[in-house]
Amino acid sequence: MAPQFAAPSKSPASLSVENHRPFAFSKRAKCLLGQEMFKVLDRAREIEEAGTRIYHLELGNPRLQPPLEIIEATIGALRSLNVGYTSSAGLPDLRRALAQRYTKVTGRSVRMENVVVSPANLLISQFLDLTCDRGDRVVLFTPTFPSYLAATQHIGLQVVEVALDPATGYDLREEQIEAALEARPRAILVNSANNPTGAVYGQEALESLAKQCHQRGIWLLSDETYAEVCFGRPFFSLSALSYPQLVVMSSFSKIFSIPGFRIGYALAHETVADKMALSNSTLFSCLPAFTQLGCMAGLGVLDEYVKKTTDHFANLVGECSAVINASGVLGCAMPQAGFYIFLDISRTRMDDLTFSSHLLEERHTAVTPGRSFGRAYTTSIRIATCGQREDVIHGTKEIIKLAQELIG
Amino acid sequence: MAPQFAAPSKSPASLSVENHRPFAFSKRAKCLLGQEMFKVLDRAREIEEAGTRIYHLELGNPRLQPPLEIIEATIGALRSLNVGYTSSAGLPDLRRALAQRYTKVTGRSVRMENVVVSPANLLISQFLDLTCDRGDRVVLFTPTFPSYLAATQHIGLQVVEVALDPATGYDLREEQIEAALEARPRAILVNSANNPTGAVYGQEALESLAKQCHQRGIWLLSDETYAEVCFGRPFFSLSALSYPQLVVMSSFSKIFSIPGFRIGYALAHETVADKMALSNSTLFSCLPAFTQLGCMAGLGVLDEYVKKTTDHFANLVGECSAVINASGVLGCAMPQAGFYIFLDISRTRMDDLTFSSHLLEERHTAVTPGRSFGRAYTTSIRIATCGQREDVIHGTKEIIKLAQELIG
Numbered sequence: 142m143a144p145q146f147a148a149p150s151k152s153p154a155s156l157s158v159e160n161h162r163p164f165a166f167s168k169r170a171k172c173l174l175g176q177e178m179f180k181v182l183d184r185a186r187e188i189e190e191a192g193t194r195i196y197h198l199e200l201g202n203p204r205l206q207p208p209l210e211i212i213e214a215t216i217g218a219l220r221s222l223n224v225g226y227t228s229s230a231g232l233p234d235l236r237r238a239l240a241q242r243y244t245k246v247t248g249r250s251v252r253m254e255n256v257v258v259s260p261a262n263l264l265i266s267q268f269l270d271l272t273c274d275r276g277d278r279v280v281l282f283t284p285t286f287p288s289y290l291a292a293t294q295h296i297g298l299q300v301v302e303v304a305l306d307p308a309t310g311y312d313l314r315e316e317q318i319e320a321a322l323e324a325r326p327r328a329i330l331v332n333s334a335n336n337p338t339g340a341v342y343g344q345e346a347l348e349s350l351a352k353q354c355h356q357r358g359i360w361l362l363s364d365e366t367y368a369e370v371c372f373g374r375p376f377f378s379l380s381a382l383s384y385p386q387l388v389v390m391s392s393f394s395k396i397f398s399i400p401g402f403r404i405g406y407a408l409a410h411e412t413v414a415d416k417m418a419l420s421n422s423t424l425f426s427c428l429p430a431f432t433q434l435g436c437m438a439g440l441g442v443l444d445e446y447v448k449k450t451t452d453h454f455a456n457l458v459g460e461c462s463a464v465i466n467a468s469g470v471l472g473c474a475m476p477q478a479g480f481y482i483f484l485d486i487s488r489t490r491m492d493d494l495t496f497s498s499h500l501l502e503e504r505h506t507a508v509t510p511g512r513s514f515g516r517a518y519t520t521s522i523r524i525a526t527c528g529q530r531e532d533v534i535h536g537t538k539e540i541i542k543l544a545q546e547l548i549g
Numbered sequence: 550m551a552p553q554f555a556a557p558s559k560s561p562a563s564l565s566v567e568n569h570r571p572f573a574f575s576k577r578a579k580c581l582l583g584q585e586m587f588k589v590l591d592r593a594r595e596i597e598e599a600g601t602r603i604y605h606l607e608l609g610n611p612r613l614q615p616p617l618e619i620i621e622a623t624i625g626a627l628r629s630l631n632v633g634y635t636s637s638a639g640l641p642d643l644r645r646a647l648a649q650r651y652t653k654v655t656g657r658s659v660r661m662e663n664v665v666v667s668p669a670n671l672l673i674s675q676f677l678d679l680t681c682d683r684g685d686r687v688v689l690f691t692p693t694f695p696s697y698l699a700a701t702q703h704i705g706l707q708v709v710e711v712a713l714d715p716a717t718g719y720d721l722r723e724e725q726i727e728a729a730l731e732a733r734p735r736a737i738l739v740n741s742a743n744n745p746t747g748a749v750y751g752q753e754a755l756e757s758l759a760k761q762c763h764q765r766g767i768w769l770l771s772d773e774t775y776a777e778v779c780f781g782r783p784f785f786s787l788s789a790l791s792y793p794q795l796v797v798m799s800s801f802s803k804i805f806s807i808p809g810f811r812i813g814y815a816l817a818h819e820t821v822a823d824k825m826a827l828s829n830s831t832l833f834s835c836l837p838a839f840t841q842l843g844c845m846a847g848l849g850v851l852d853e854y855v856k857k858t859t860d861h862f863a864n865l866v867g868e869c870s871a872v873i874n875a876s877g878v879l880g881c882a883m884p885q886a887g888f889y890i891f892l893d894i895s896r897t898r899m900d901d902l903t904f905s906s907h908l909l910e911e912r913h914t915a916v917t918p919g920r921s922f923g924r925a926y927t928t929s930i931r932i933a934t935c936g937q938r939e940d941v942i943h944g945t946k947e948i949i950k951l952a953q954e955l956i957g
Binding site for chain 1: 554555556557558570572573574575576577578581582583587590591594608610611612614615620623624627628630631632633634635636637654655656657668670671674678679680681682683696699700703735752753756766768776783784785786789790793794806807808809810811818820821824826827828830831832833834835836837838839840
């Protein structure tokens with residue numbers, strides 16, 4: 142029997158009116174920011190659809206070829222029709238594999254009960270939702286990853302922005318840790334290796350931050366999404382410590398060039414991990430098994446793969462930083478990880494939004510305005526150098542040309 | 550250069566203690582319910598891992614072969630490495646295809662700006678998050694889909710349960726609509742075709758509900774996940790009406806037997822759809838392009854595919870209902886859609902949790918306890934008949950045997 146849809150009766154449909162009362166959205170709906178770089182991406186796509194080539198430096202959307210093992214394992218799982226529900230906490234085999242990896246990397250025993258699989262961007266909201274009530278204070282070190290600002294704003298948290306010093310390459314120092322603790326926050330978010338600055342924080346500072354959060358009962362989220370693509374300084378993972386209120390998160394998006402898989406994970410105390418799994422179950426039931434199996438296959442070639450890609454990122458981000466600093470019109474700190482550069486455009490005397498808009502409309506180069514990374518950064522922009530080499534080099538030159546034109 | 554992880558220094562790690570202060574979770578964390586059937590699934594898997602075969606009737610996890618067009622299109626997108634970010638609102642082509650489909654089905658013009666792609670289970674939380682503040686009243690018609698209870702509880706909403714009458718086959722009647730409106734809720738959730746009862750509501754009742762919600766400024770979410778698998782009564786989609794505070798949602802999970810894809814969508818007024826896209830951007834950035842392309846390919850064969858599967862579901866659910874009602878020990882209303890049966894086990898004088906537990910541990914048959922569908926349903930269980938035919942028939946017989954044993 143073919144399913145039938147009944148036709149609507151005429152009268153009620155005609156009741157639809159456009160001049161209705163204003164939408165009564167919730168408080169949280171009114172606070173939704175979204176992510177600025179996705180808006181830039183949408184505008185860039187409009188221009189592209191009208192036939193103009195755009196140089197994409199706005200989004201950390203790596204275009205390197207991902208490990209074929211990931212693609213093949215995902216396809217294999219699809220071919221065997223592994224398309225049903227799976228566990229809310231994540232595929233047990235993937236959780237076990239991650240526990241093994243972190244046991245090896247940290248030298249302490251990490252168990253699958255400490256691991257929860259969830260999209261990394263969502264993990265930020267989940268962490269804040271589980272640990273903070275509306276109105277609570279949260280510390281962000283700025284410039285900061287825009288998703289932290291969007292998530293805190295959505296939940297109605299009070300953000301204390303603790304600025305890192307560009308003169309130290311935006312390093313985390315005792316000074317900023319003190320300022321963070323003085324704010325007496327419910328939670329602190331820390332991100333080393335950092336987006337947007339490319340800074341890698343020192344082990345001593347990270348251990349000190351974690352220890353003091355533990356002593357004061359402050360929740361700490363350590364976002365280590367770029368851990369595997371460090372080149373300027375050895376990376377220290379807070380997963381080496383097992384404080385009960387410390388949650389470490391990471392993602393497969395960047396290190397494997399598969400942001401479209403939308404798979405990340407958190408490492409946490411078992412009680413916290415259980416809550417996160419309950420949050421998964423409540424929000425989205427579970428993630429696809431086939432993408433998780435793909436990521437699991439990736440773990441087998443991780444070290445070998447990131448060795449290659451880290452070299453690539455280091456070279457490209459190094460080359461771009463050098464060109465920028467040699468330009469005489471723009472400046473940036475030398476990134477030690479990842480593929481972002483946080484640029485100072487203050488000499489152009491143009492604010493970030495206007496500069497970015499000119500750049501996109503006239504020079505077909507998409508970047509992210511600085512204020513996405515904290516309200517103070519209206520004379521900065523971020524570029525992502527993870528796209529095609531030619532695009533990145535060309536886009537960087539366009540940025541410099543615009544700055545030169547403005548400075549005259 | 551190979552990325553290095555620094556070794557932890559010894560002292561701070563040793564600070565980790567198990568007898569720490571109690572976890573200071575947020576109010577919302579304390580209200581997380583998760584989904585009971587996922588807990589049942591986890592326990593069933595434990596038993597399976599110990600080597601015992603389990604008959605799965607707990608989860609609406611369809612085991613039919615999905616359209617190969619979906620699998621092939623997904624694989625094709627993976628092979629062409631379509632693994633980057635995409636638009637937060639969903640792949641434009643998929644949104645356009647859905648707009649076309651709903652324009653055809655409803656006879657009114659639905660545009661891509663009215664369509665947002667998001668995991669269907671998450672859409673429930675997103676809808677409530679956008680429309681309701683903590684403490685607001687929400688009406689659910691019971692028995693109800695457990696995710697509504699989990700989402701309302703998590704957000705801190707006050708749920709008014711309006712019971713449907715088993716004597717009418719759990720149909721939505723004017724009586725229940727009046728009770729719902731009298732509660733003066735901020736939002737109402739309606740689900741036709743229904744999970745867990747299999748009821749399909751009449752067009753007149755649905756139009757009346759929508760019209761009165763519109764007149765009173767009440768948000769209405771119409772969950773039409775089982776629209777395409779109706780067999781007992783013509784299905785009426787509220788997407789035929791375009792009230793500004795009416796949101797219609799659906800999912801590809803059930804109709805295509807691909808719950809693991811985690812792709813659903815909402816149809817809404819453009820202003821509401823924009824908010825939902827912002828919510829997507831804030832929470833999870835975007836969904837994979839390859840799974841969305843798979844679903845798009847599925848739309849091309851939807852009518853043909855569901856014709857077959859609906860026959861299958863109708864036969865199996867019909868056969869099981871008949872066996873249950875002929876047993877003399879258990880009873881159920883005859884489903885008109887989908888693959889769920891909501892069973893009355895009151896004659897066994899055993900509550901739902903105890904009955905389900907006995908069933909799983911002794912008779913290796915997993916079902917969902919009635920109270921997952923509303924607090925009043927402690928003498929009911931739900932079975933899902935979407936698995937392998939033999940499993941379903943065997944499981945149903947085990948349920949009857951246990952009831953017979955208990956009634957003696």
